[in-house]
């Protein structure tokens with residue numbers, strides 16, 4: 673089976689049968705390009721998208737304006753929303769369907785550790801243990817990395833109003849938390865992508881290179897950094 677991706681200037685063909693993964697997750701800090709890449713992958717693979725629904729969280733805007741006051745509500749809302757969404761994915765478990773998600777459930781814990789104080793986090797952990805069901809296990813996680821400056825730029829460019837309150841120090845903490853998390857992550861095959869050096873979202877050549885690496889990555893952890901830049905490391 674072949675899927676077509678109509679690009680701006682040419683048509684690009686992909687061999688869908690070459691993709692063994694049924695569930696691919698794209699992860700990384702705010703604004704790094706998860707949703708955009710997940711959409712492109714879903715298009716190439718004729719897959720089903722499982723997307724974060726941050727705009728449905730009524731506490732998020734309040735959180736960005738005043739993090740201390742709304743962090744706990746924001747985290748709880750995301751936790752319930754995502755656990756339910758992934759439970760549905762697991763129950764549907766469409767025969768043969770490929771799914772591409774733009775988040776891992778574990779990201780919630782990672783954000784909670786950064787945004788909550790110790791007492792709140794302890795309570796959050798108790799709720800997490802109760803709420804988290806068997807989330808489907810990814811066949812591949814694509815971890816997008818980029819320096820904080822690049823995230824700041826992309827968040828400014830995409831211009832979502834309430835995101836303009838995001839502080840640089842918050843992005844620094846999140847970026848570090850992601851790096852630590854993936855440093856010891858071994859639950860699924862992992863592909864670590866330097867998304868500052870390549871642009872698989874807007875550049876067709878970069879996308880094709882990455883797509884081909886994704887279809888080849890069946891186990892272990894790998895770096896995808898075709899330009900050879902040594903800007904980033906997985907720790």
Ligand SMILES: Nc1ncnc2c1ncn2[C@@H]1O[C@H](COP(=O)(O)OP(=O)(O)OP(=O)(O)O)[C@@H](O)[C@H]1O
Nearest residue numbers: 702703704705706707708826830867870871872873
């Ligand atoms: N590698 C890249 N190079 C240049 N621009 C990029 C790259 N990846 C993404 N972008 C741009 O950055 C912006 C943010 O992308 P996107 O909304 O997909 O991020 P996200 O990771 O889903 O963020 P969030 O965590 O907030 O959902 C978009 O405008 C996108 O086109």
Ligand SMILES: [Mg+2]
Nearest residue numbers: 706707724774
């Ligand atoms: Mg997104």
